[in-house]
Amino acid sequence: MTSRPPLAGLVLAAGAGARFGGPKALARRADGTPWLAIAVDLLRGGGCDPVLVALGAGADEAAPLVPPDAVVVLVEDWARGLSATLRAGLGAVRVDAVVVMPVDTPDADPRAVRRIIAGAREEPRTALVQATYGGAPGHPALIGRDHFPALISGLTEDRGAGAYLARHGAATVECGDLWSGADIDVRPRGEDSGTR
Known part of the structure; x- marks a missing residue:
């Protein structure tokens, strides 16, 4: 029996969170748990290793909230939007595929990560798999490494994958x-941006 190649997890957390009132990378649950820690645990619990966290707005304050077993990826041009965050995150991935999850989904279930990983079958390097909710596309999404160049070259403005x-x-x-x-x-x- 062969083991599955390693799959990275990528938390997208570089945005300014204009509608939210501040960077979502600084957000916490009412009990004080950082959303960043929840997202890293979600991806790890779903089977991702390593887990990368893309930070931009508020990065200095957010970095200490990232669990020590995750890798911080600084997004220098985060103000250009989601495309810059995704570009930087994918550029840091060194394994065959990555499971992408935004930080603003603290209610997500790690079983969703496991399901999309299972959907990649035996060829994660060429896979594209996306979770749906009542048939509507959502997160997480798994992107095989063979897709990185075309995806990165096509990213524009504040658009993701x-x-x-x-x-x-x-x-x-x-x-x-x-x-x-x-x-x-x-x-x-009851939740705050962590910036008090």
């Missing part, structure tokens, strides 16, 4: 039975 995944027929895995699939754009009551 969604259009690329759709254009290239990403396999989909329904995860709506595990959690809502919703990201958080407005700060929930």
